Amino acid sequence: MTAILTEGLTKKFGNLCAVDSLDLSIEKEIFGLLGPNGSGKTTTVLMLTTLLAQTKGSASICGHDTLLAPEKVRDCISYVPQDMAVDTNLTGRENMLVFARLYGISDPKDKVDELLAVMELSDRADDLAKTYSGGMRRRLELAEALVHEPEVVFLDEPTIGLDVAARRSIWNHIRKMTKKGMTIFMTTHYMDEADQYCDRVGIISHGKVAAMGTPQELKSRLMKDVVTVTLEGEYHPVMLEGAVFVGESEGTVSFTAGNGREALPLLADALKQAGNCVKAMSLREPSLDDVFLQSVGKQEEPKGFEEWKFRMMLHRRN
Amino acid sequence: MKGVATYMYRDFIRWIRYRVGVISALVLPAAWLLFVGLALPVTFTGNYLDFITPGILVMTILTAGISSGSLLMFDKILGFLNKFLAMPVPRESILVSKILFISVRGLIQATIIIVLAVLIGATMMNPLQYGLVYLILFLFGVFISAFSTTVALYLDDHDSFAAFTAMVTMPLFFTSSALMPYDAMPGWLATIARVNPLSFAIDAIRDVGAGGVPVVPILLLFVFTAVVVVMAGYVFRKVTV
Numbered sequence: 001m002t003a004i005l006t007e008g009l010t011k012k013f014g015n016l017c018a019v020d021s022l023d024l025s026i027e028k029e030i031f032g033l034l035g036p037n038g039s040g041k042t043t044t045v046l047m048l049t050t051l052l053a054q055t056k057g058s059a060s061i062c063g064h065d066t067l068l069a070p071e072k073v074r075d076c077i078s079y080v081p082q083d084m085a086v087d088t089n090l091t092g093r094e095n096m097l098v099f100a101r102l103y104g105i106s107d108p109k110d111k112v113d114e115l116l117a118v119m120e121l122s123d124r125a126d127d128l129a130k131t132y133s134g135g136m137r138r139r140l141e142l143a144e145a146l147v148h149e150p151e152v153v154f155l156d157e158p159t160i161g162l163d164v165a166a167r168r169s170i171w172n173h174i175r176k177m178t179k180k181g182m183t184i185f186m187t188t189h190y191m192d193e194a195d196q197y198c199d200r201v202g203i204i205s206h207g208k209v210a211a212m213g214t215p216q217e218l219k220s221r222l223m224k225d226v227v228t229v230t231l232e233g234e235y236h237p238v239m240l241e242g243a244v245f246v247g248e249s250e251g252t253v254s255f256t257a258g259n260g261r262e263a264l265p266l267l268a269d270a271l272k273q274a275g276n277c278v279k280a281m282s283l284r285e286p287s288l289d290d291v292f293l294q295s296v297g298k299q300e301e302p303k304g305f306e307e308w309k310f311r312m313m314l315h316r317r318n
Numbered sequence: 319m320k321g322v323a324t325y326m327y328r329d330f331i332r333w334i335r336y337r338v339g340v341i342s343a344l345v346l347p348a349a350w351l352l353f354v355g356l357a358l359p360v361t362f363t364g365n366y367l368d369f370i371t372p373g374i375l376v377m378t379i380l381t382a383g384i385s386s387g388s389l390l391m392f393d394k395i396l397g398f399l400n401k402f403l404a405m406p407v408p409r410e411s412i413l414v415s416k417i418l419f420i421s422v423r424g425l426i427q428a429t430i431i432i433v434l435a436v437l438i439g440a441t442m443m444n445p446l447q448y449g450l451v452y453l454i455l456f457l458f459g460v461f462i463s464a465f466s467t468t469v470a471l472y473l474d475d476h477d478s479f480a481a482f483t484a485m486v487t488m489p490l491f492f493t494s495s496a497l498m499p500y501d502a503m504p505g506w507l508a509t510i511a512r513v514n515p516l517s518f519a520i521d522a523i524r525d526v527g528a529g530g531v532p533v534v535p536i537l538l539l540f541v542f543t544a545v546v547v548v549m550a551g552y553v554f555r556k557v558t559v
Contacts, residue, residue, distance in 0.1 A: 049404045051558075071406055079404035083397030087328065089335040101324040102407050128335075154404075 001063040003027050003152050003183035004048065008057035011043050011207075018043040020207035021057065030174065030184045032198035034191070034288075036296055040207040041187040045154050048185065049079040062151050078145035082157035086137045088130035092121050095129055096144060103148040115143040119173065135166025142173055153177065155186040159193060171197050191288040201288070203295050210295035218291045225260025226284045227267060229253045232277040238270040260285060321407035325415030326422075329389065333423065343423075347378040347431050354497075356438065363499070371435045372451075372523035373496025376516055378431060379424040379455055380490065383462030384483045386420035387470025391479060403558055413554045416467060417547070421459035428455050443527060450526045454536060458519040461543040464550040471553045495520050515542070 004026040011019040019040040024031075035041050046052035048059055050070040058065060064072040087095050093112060100108035116125045119139040129137060138158065145153055158174065159167040171193065178184055178199075188194050194201050195215045202212040211218055227243065230252050237245070243263045246254040257263035260283045271278050333339060351367075351374050360366045390413070393399045402412055432451075436442050443451070466483070473479050493507065494516035500508045511517050522535040 046400075049400075051400055051403055074404055074406040077404065079401060081397040081400050085397035085401055087332060087398075089332050090328070094331065098324055098328050101327075102321050102402075102405055104320070 002060075004031075004059075004061055004185060006048070006057065006059040009044070009047060009054055009059050010056040011040075011047060011052065012055045017207050019047070019054075019204075022204075022207075022209065024202070026183060026185060026200075028178070028181055028183050029199035030178055030186065030197060032194040032201040033185070033187045033204060034189075034194055034201055034292060035187075035204040039204050039296075041204065042156060043207075044204075045079070045156055045185070045187060049077060049154050050074060051079075075148075076151045077154060078148070078150040078152075079154045080141050080145050080156065080158065082160055084134070084137050084141065086129045086132070086140055089128060091126050091128055092116065092132065092136075092140050093125040095140060096147065099144040099147045105147060111147060115146055118146075118176075119143040120169075133166070134162050135169060138162060138166070138170055139173065142170070142177075146177070150182065152183045152185065155184065157187055157189065159188070159190060167193065191292055195288040203292055205296040211291065215288055215291075219286050219288065220258070224256040224258055225263070225286065227255045227257055227260055227264060228282045228284070229255070229267070229271065229278060230280040231271075232279050236274040236276050238267070238274045238276075240267055240270045243267055321411040322415045322418065325402075325412060326419045329415070329419045330423075343382065343427055344430055346381070347374055347427060348434055350374050350377065351431060351434055352438070355435070365439070365441065367435060367438065367440045368527060369499075369524070370497065371431070371440050372520045372527065373494070374435075375428050375431055375451070375455060375523065376458060376494075376519045377491050377496060378427050379421075379459045379519075380462055380516060381487060382424040382427060383420050383459050384466050384487055386416060386463040387466040387468075387479055387483075388476065389420070390416050390467055391470045391474075391476055395476065399558075409558055410551060410554070413467065413550060417460055417463045417550070420463040421456055424459040425452060425455060428452075441527070447526050450531065450536075451523055454519055454522050454526070454532075454539065457536070457539045457543050458515075461515070461539065461546055464543070464546040468546070468550040468553050471550075471557050490514065490516055 002025055004024055006022050006024045009019060009022040009024075010017070022044060033041050033044060043052065047054050048061065048066065050066050050073050053067060058067070060066065061073045062076045064076070066073050087098075090098070093116065096112040096116065097108055100112050105111050113122070116122050119142060121136060121139060121143065124132065124136065129140065132140065142158075155174070159170050162170065167190075174184055174186075175197065186198075198215060200212070200214055201218065203210045203218075224244075232251075235248055235253055240263070242259070243255045243257045243266070246256055248254075255263070255267060257267075264281060264283055268278060268281060351371070355367045355370045355374070358366060360369075363369045390399070393402070393412075399412070403409055432448070469482060470479050473482065493510045494514045495511050496516065500511060503511060518535060518539065522532040522539070525532040525535070
């Protein structure tokens, strides 16, 4: 049973197409949905979590259709929105107990203790959540989301607004969750995090998938590595398989290579043999940022802003 | 219904921890009782305290209930509602819990007022009469909070909602039979007061105090309440699907 499966999933608000024929198949992995603001990420998550009905197409979670069997879908998912919705006047434990009871867990107290320990919140469990740091509130939300042992967890910007240490800790916990066989579907703006932690990413732009694959695949498919060489004296041309000469200017020569790390030493040898005097070489690997910019293109701010559409979207989203 | 008790527990703890809210909810009606009930020089009735207590009870339920829509609204604005809606708990239990929580909270405030009124000189009633008073107040509480929640779901932003409650509460109170009997009012006011839902509940409670059992008003109140609850349920479903 595929954890998340969509076919031609489409959502229109008036004549604005927020999500356009999305086809996804996600199974026991960390899947990151990347895209600029307003590209349809949140709309997609809302449809998959049964909070919004699609205009066309279908989506199923663990084999249950989101429109035909929404209760069954809700049974096997958890959704953590980006708002950090934690009751600040309740203690961490009380927050957890509310969720455990709502999910009808048979031994709520034990389950809550167990998850508070997993999320390293045990020693602060009886303090009011308003005394928690941003990272702790996020961990509390993750703990709440795990209370009924869901198969699929939806995280909307899980690390937004957190410091480096807190982000790393959240990611370590998310990693642990997948090791237990959960599927994580998340949206993020942090390309470095998506690169480092996601098994697969999809980049969407204007509601359409612009690129999808492992971060490695996307980087090597869309971009080549750039090798820049600084020379002493004149450039004597070299021919090397896998490296393409790009240009020469003021003592530096650049090449592109399919795999820069491998090309670098070969290129150094070839240059020396041809009689060049190499002073320095640098290699720049493409980052997911490059992939993102290349597949999303130059972003235009929406023109001819129509207020009713905006209101309609807000109304639907909140 | 599954989940209702848990949602109510959550709202109750949040209310208790927010101490200023609790104190304000108790001070305001007590102030009315003391300053208006004891101080107003009134000639149309012997014990003005007995006359005004039903009015203040209903006003308390009104002010407690009319703002109830903001509970659901803030859950929505802060992202709680989406979390709850993505859970396997029946979605309607969110709405039911809010309405019940507000009504029960209103009854707690009403109890304080009843005790205070008796302490400062109102006539004590028998348990059956108190039971009827609570029934009327509960029905009225459900009526008001369901109405307020429907409006909140409809208006969708907090400033408009605050403006709405401010606009509704005071005029509704002053055009009801809370402060004076119909025959002491100018003619135009009496006409408005007779169709005001507040007067409806107030008159029923006065009837109980006078030894009657207002069967028809209670049944009518029940029907109105049912209609508003169904309306709230309809709007809630429309907004959340």
